[in-house]
Each structure stands twice: as C-alpha cells, then as structure tokens.
Amino acid sequence: MLTYLIRRLILVLPVAFGVSVICFLLVQIAPGDPLTAIMPVDATAEEQDAMRAAYGLDKPLPIQYAIWIGNLVQGDMGKSIATGRPVAGEVFGAVQNSLLLAVSAAVIAFPIGTALGFLAGYFRDTLVDRGVTAISIAGVSVPNYWLGIVLVIIFSVNLGWLPSMGAGPGGSSEWQWNWEHMRHLVLPAVTLAVVPIGIVARTVRALAGDILSQDFVDALYAKGMSRVDVLRHVARNAAATALSVMGLQLGYLLGGSILIETVFNWPGSGFLLSNAIFQRDLPLLQGTILVLALFFVAMNLIVDVAQAAIDPRIQRT
C-alpha cells in the first residue's frame, strides 16, 4: 500500500508540470492585451513598452514561464495587474470560499444522492425507482443558475427568509462560523447540490442494481445472511466506484461553480476568475486556474488511493 502511495505521488509530478504549462499557455493564447485594460487610452508607445517591461511581458515565452514557475515554487504568484495585490492572497482567499461552498454542497448532495440511488437500485422497476430517476434527471437537466434565481425569488424576495447574495452581512468576504454567515451559505449550497444529487443517485442506482443481481447475493442469502448483512456487502462493493464519482464531483463543484457564484455574488474562485477574465488580469487568471487545476489533480490522487484501499482487486503495488 505504501509503495502504491509513493508511486502514485511520483506520477503527480509530470501531471502537475503539464497543468502548469497549459495554464500558462492558455492565457497567452486568449485574445486581448492585458495592458489595454490598465493603461490610459492615450498612453504613448514608450509608456506601454515601459509597463510591459515592468511586468516582464516583453521577454520570450519560455523565459516568462521559467520566471513564473521559479517564483511560483517560492510561493510568489505575482501581482494582480488590476489591483496590484499579490495573486497568492487573492486566490487562496477565494479558493477557501469556493471550497466552503463546494464542501457544503457535497455534504448536502452525497448522502441524499446515495440514499436515493440505493432505494432506486433496491426497488428496481417499481414506482420508487421511477420517482428517483425522475428526480435525478431533473436535477441534472435543470440549469442550476436558473434554479438559483428562482430560489432567490422564492426565499429571499417573497418570503424574506434568507439573504440573496454575498458570503456574509454587508458583503463581507471574511468567513466566520456564525449564524449570520451560515445563512448566506444556504441558498448557494442547495442550488449547487442539485446536479451532484442527480449524478450520485444515478451512479449508485446503477451500481446497487448491478451488484444485487450478481450471484453472490443469492449465495449470501443461501448461507443465512439477513437483508441488512446483504446490504452491507452491497455497500462495500459499491463504495469504491461511488467514492470515485463523488471525488470527481467535488472537483467539479469547486471549479464549476462560476455561474452560481456569479448569481449569488459569492466571493469565490469562480467569481474571481470571471473578474480576471474581463480585466485581462493575466497573473491572477494564471494563478486561479493553476490552483483549481492542481486541486483537481489532488482530488484524483485521493480518489485513486481511497479506491485502492477499499477494493482489493485494484492493483496495489
């Protein structure tokens, strides 16, 4: 198990390198000159060149990459062109907020999705199954930004129960564990949970249905096991695959919540990303994408290791 872990960790290195190169290049390919966003319209060519040199944008790309990566390993992700603040601070603050939102959505979605999927798989081809399938298809198909707006209209505008935007009172971006802050989390987290509920429910339904139709379930009953015992066996069999789906969903929740963060003005990475794009803020854009991408890589690593720990059939050496 330990050798597997080490081997798997070493494999992360080339992936991380590839991710950093792609992050760097993607931003270069994107149209638009970052300088036009921050320079006055009537700036002279000399002034533009001076600014370009100040940000190191006049050097060839490989050199720029080397400088960027060199600073990166020292924890310096550069300064935001738009605000002049260090990128690292901005990104980590935002990623923390996004992580909070993503984990909250996951805490809502995974147990509900698992329970629904199990019910549907166990009562396959019954009304329960059809109901769950309808719910999960609806969850996956309904555009969640639209659902977010609808929820805001119902719970914030009409009923006035929950705040509609921000991560805390008065648009505070500093998270605190108190009721005032947590109220702000409810609507975006619920909205974000709808898609993973559908996906997890469908996955678990397929898994449970498939496992329950296998011979060993009959064999378990044949040796006198109770229904609960059998379900425990089914759960253990389904766990590895279900966990990997959930791990990837958590990754998507973190990076894919741009629309939800925009709808709810949530000061997270998606929000930061969309601002960075509109302001052509290269260092901020690179930094945010890199952190999100590396998070995804880490998630994959955790899923792989967890799977190997649960399912003995996965090669562990």
Place this chain on the structure above:
Amino acid sequence: MTKLLEINDLTVRFSGKRTVHAINNVSLSMEQGETLALLGESGSGKSVTLKALLGLLPPKRSSVEGSIHVNGTDVLSLSGKALQRYRGAEVSMVFQEPALALDPVYTVGHQIAESVMRHKGVSKADALSTALDMLDRVRIPSANRRLHSYPHELSGGMRQRVMIALALACRPRLLLADEPTTALDATVQIQILLLLRELQKEFGMGVIFVTHDIGVAVEISERVAVMYAGQIVEEGTTREIIRDGRHPYTQGLLAANLHDVARGARLNAIPGAPPALEVKPDACPFAPRCSHVMPACRAALPPMVTTEGRRRVACLHADAVVAAE
C-alpha cells in the same frame, strides 16, 4: 428416523413477461446421508428445485405449490429469522460458478467466518479458527495464508474448495451442489468430485448433486433422478439407471456419451429440443422427440409407475422393457 428430504407435488411457475412452468408436480424423497444426482439438460428444472429448497425463488415473480420438508421442517412456511436459521445451517449450497458466488471485496476467511458467526453465535476469532479448520479439510495448501486471500487471488479449483468449505462450515444435514464442477477444468473436476465424496462420507450429510453430465452423476451418487421439462421422468439407484434405463430420455442420455464412439462416426444425439414450458404439459413432454412414441403418449401425461422398491418411471413403456438401440 425422519426422512432427510420429502418433496411432495412441488410445482413452480414463474410469471412475468412470459409464464414458465418450471417445475411440474415433482415428488422426491431422500434418506439421511444419501447422495442423489439430479440429472437433466439446461432448463429441465434442476436448479429451480434447489432454489426452492432454500427458499431463494423471487417471491414476486414465482408461485410455489406443494410441500417441501427437510428433517420434518416445512420449508415453504419458513420466513424471516426462521428461514435465515435454516439456510446455511440445515441446508447449504455450493454454486456453479465460484468466481461469481463469492463476494469479491471480502477475504474468503471473512466470508466463511461470517456464516459461522451467524449460525453458531461464536466470536469472530473462534469463527475464523473454524474457517481455518474448514480450509484445511478441503485440502487448501497453506490454509493460514489463504484465509486472508481475496477470491480473485485464488484459482478456479481453489475457489470451489473455498465454496465447499463455506457450505460445510456449519455442518448442514443436506448439501446442495449446483453443477459445482461445470466451470472447472477436467482434471480439477475430478479432484473436486473426489473431495465432495470424501467429505460426504466424513460428515455423513445428504447431498443433492445437480448435473447434466451423466459421468459425473455416476461418480458421485448412489441414486439418480432424471429430470425433463420440469418433471422427474425416472428415478433409481445409479446402477439401475446405468444398466437398465427405462425411460427413452434416459436411454438417449446414456447413448449420447462419448465412450465407445468410433472416430468419424456420428454422435448419438437426441433429436429436437426440450419444450418451452409456456403451458403446463398435459401429455408426455418427451413425446415429440421420442422414437417409441404411441398415440396414448400424446393424449395424457404418463403416470409415474413404481416398479420395484424406490424405482419409478414415468413412461407408458415402463413395463414393456424397451430394447435399447
């Protein structure tokens, strides 16, 4: 002494997209410690009989009539906890495909111990030592290490030995073996058959051995019951069946084996295919394939004729011995 097994007029019908009359008025009895081979081709109702014996038929899609008594216990009336106590302790089963019948994510030791803990109420440590003892008894080398193996780490023959150890761990009075050697190599088949025969003698349990292979049936059993289209068409001691099979179907099965066949000669297959059983047979189900068919065979179900002792045949020709071709 109570009979080990007493099946009376068992009838199983599956409903669903199409109805199948899988078992039709099967009666069967076994003495304690007897070995019986249920012989028949696919779809003749052998496996369904075993599943009915363990109460494993899906309750929603099947209707079961008649009665099954094991050591005097009315099996069809059992449910809930009583059924769980009966399964695995009184009667247990070895499945055809051990690779599929063992849970892939638990060690084999755990799977045996689980059953022992349930039926004997012992601690996990005691159950594991029973499991170890059982692995030894089914001649698994370095059983101590194998206890912690997962099914996929074992060969097919080993897995079937584990399956047998699992089935015998709680000392059942009756062992059901559902084609336990079909999925194995020929050499491994013999080993498993010999092992089963030895363990049967050692533990003194009754065995029902389901097979489509008449050679296997001869090897393992004292008695043979031949099934066709959900009915028992002939029953007798293995010797009687081999020497003097009365039913034309039995004769066909005997003639179809590969011994004494000259190279290049046509094999003696039984022409035609078994009936689909969508309706309950009201005439001899073998009539369409039978070379001795008479008009009376197509008119009504032939009665079961008990000739001498426990020997019985469901054929109108039963008395007038048909000359084997």
